[in-house]
Amino acid sequence: MYDFEYHKPGSLADAVKLLSADPDARPISGGQTLLPALKHRLNKPTSVVDLSGIAELKGIKREGDKLVIGALAKHFEVATSPEVKAAIPALAQMASTIGDTQVRNRGTIGGSVANNDPAADYPSAVLGLNATVVTDKRRIAADDFFQGMFTTALEPGELLVAIEFPIPEKAGYAKMRNPASRYVMAGAFVAKTGGAVRVAINGAGPGVFRQADMEKALTANWSPDAVAGVKQPADGLNGDIHGSAEYRAHLVTVMAKRAIDAAG
Amino acid sequence: MPQVTLTVNGKTSTVDVEGRTLLVELLREKLRLTGTHVGCDTSQCGACVVHVDGESVKACTILALQANGSQVTTIEGLAKPDGTLHPMQEAFREYHALQCGFCTPGMVMSAIDLVEKHPDGMSEKEIREGLEGNLCRCTGYHNIVKAIAAAQEVMHGRAQALAPAAE
Ligand SMILES: Cc1cc2nc3c(=O)[nH]c(=O)nc-3n(C[C@H](O)[C@H](O)[C@H](O)COP(=O)(O)OP(=O)(O)OC[C@H]3O[C@@H](n4cnc5c(N)ncnc54)[C@H](O)[C@@H]3O)c2cc1C
Ligand code: FES
Numbered sequence: 187m188y189d190f191e192y193h194k195p196g197s198l199a200d201a202v203k204l205l206s207a208d209p210d211a212r213p214i215s216g217g218q219t220l221l222p223a224l225k226h227r228l229n230k231p232t233s234v235v236d237l238s239g240i241a242e243l244k245g246i247k248r249e250g251d252k253l254v255i256g257a258l259a260k261h262f263e264v265a266t267s268p269e270v271k272a273a274i275p276a277l278a279q280m281a282s283t284i285g286d287t288q289v290r291n292r293g294t295i296g297g298s299v300a301n302n303d304p305a306a307d308y309p310s311a312v313l314g315l316n317a318t319v320v321t322d323k324r325r326i327a328a329d330d331f332f333q334g335m336f337t338t339a340l341e342p343g344e345l346l347v348a349i350e351f352p353i354p355e356k357a358g359y360a361k362m363r364n365p366a367s368r369y370v371m372a373g374a375f376v377a378k379t380g381g382a383v384r385v386a387i388n389g390a391g392p393g394v395f396r397q398a399d400m401e402k403a404l405t406a407n408w409s410p411d412a413v414a415g416v417k418q419p420a421d422g423l424n425g426d427i428h429g430s431a432e433y434r435a436h437l438v439t440v441m442a443k444r445a446i447d448a449a450g
Numbered sequence: 451m452p453q454v455t456l457t458v459n460g461k462t463s464t465v466d467v468e469g470r471t472l473l474v475e476l477l478r479e480k481l482r483l484t485g486t487h488v489g490c491d492t493s494q495c496g497a498c499v500v501h502v503d504g505e506s507v508k509a510c511t512i513l514a515l516q517a518n519g520s521q522v523t524t525i526e527g528l529a530k531p532d533g534t535l536h537p538m539q540e541a542f543r544e545y546h547a548l549q550c551g552f553c554t555p556g557m558v559m560s561a562i563d564l565v566e567k568h569p570d571g572m573s574e575k576e577i578r579e580g581l582e583g584n585l586c587r588c589t590g591y592h593n594i595v596k597a598i599a600a601a602q603e604v605m606h607g608r609a610q611a612l613a614p615a616a617e
């Protein structure tokens with residue numbers, strides 16, 4: 187790892203100031219993605235800005251028909267939070283399967299969503315639940331936030347503050363994990379919120395995406411059978427040593443069926 | 451040079467570090483606590499697991515500066531000063547839960563956090579899933595799982611003493 191300066195601001199305003207003063211400064215939350223990347227010398231920040239002391243980024247609370255999760259909420263906190271379990275059990279269940287115990291003890295929802303790894307879990311919940319990403323500057327709809335592999339609508343230095351999840355009538359998540367890395371080969375998050383159905387697919391493509399044909403089929407008939415006949419085209423999906431694009435396309439339908447089963 | 455002050459196994463130290471110094475480097479190279487191992491340095495194997503403020507973390511994936519002000523426990527801090535082993539260490543010995551021992555410090559530290567997070571006890575399946583972040587190249591995990599199952603009974607006060615391993 188190249189050396190860098192370390193800052194730990196106590197407020198969001200101070201963090202934004204540090205990041206806007208230096209274009210080569212990088213925020214760090216749990217470090218479970220950033221530190222491995224820095225060890226590979228994938229990038230060379232002049233300084234890292236530790237967000238963990240910023241109260242404005244913390245907390246999980248129910249606000250009317252929304253669940254608001256602060257960017258610093260760790261995977262373990264989301265997995266075990268009574269508020270999350272009551273409002274969106276599928277989200278708590280998802281968090282309980284991210285990485286391993288130690289990754290869940292440090293990794294945060296803000297870091298995961300800001301990073302937008304195509305094989306990450308949370309992006310499909312954010313997109314499937316039609317959540318709103320709140321930053322230090324603005325509010326961004328999930329449909330506009332994710333922009334392909336490791337790319338989001340966040341501008342350099344812009345910080346993810348919280349994510350607002352509308353509370354669904356039904357929601358479910360299923361994934362097939364790579365047996366070695368345990369990252370997602372293909373996953374599906376299905377949700378019915380205010381009568382509207384959304385299906386978000388992660389792991390299979392270069393970024394999380396909505397599956398419109400499945401959304402249509404489930405709007406007409408909410409059941410695993412309704413998506414069983416919907417074929418995901420392999421075009422544009424990931425193919426690598428772990429599985430071909432055709433294999434992942436097949437998995438998309440299987441995972442969507444399981445997700446609906448899980449949603450009930 | 452930045453400084454880190456932290457309490458390791460009950461002893462408070464202040465150490466000069468670089469921004470990039472990892473907690474595991476501070477423990478091994480500055481404090482000479484070499485019980486915490488580095489197996490992969492890529493966040494996969496769990497040989498480096500220690501407790502920071504009571505939570506198990508991979509010490510190769512946290513900056514020393516991120517642990518500033520915290521309470522750290524390493525494998526060296528588990529036994530009593532008179533040498534009495536922690537129930538989890540005792541169980542690893544009794545159940546032959548190690549062969550080369552390289553993974554053992556991380557396994558023990560992970561196992562203690564798991565037991566503490568499951569006051570109602572864990573099934574064999576939950577123990578196996580809970581150890582997902584710890585790799586062992588020798589034992590095939592079987593006896594590790596048995597040791598943790600036995601140790602949790604002692605740690606939760608449901609058994610006075612460790613159940614002896616079958617012959
Ligand atoms: C062994 C291992 C297994 C894993 N398995 C999985 C898995 O199965 N599924 C999964 O989804 N993930 C997995 N992960 C990744 C893990 O979930 C990370 O916690 C997560 O991707 C990043 O969160 P973090 O808080 O650690 O972010 P960091 O590493 O601190 O940051 C990640 C990126 O986001 C930026 N960032 C951080 N916080 C903010 C913010 N508030 N605003 C703007 N930018 C920010 C950082 O600058 C950096 O670019 C795994 C990681 C490891 C090490
Ligand atoms: S050395 Fe830290 S996880 Fe392997």
Ligand code: FES
Nearest residue numbers: 549551586587588
């Ligand atoms: S005992 Fe040798 S690696 Fe686990």
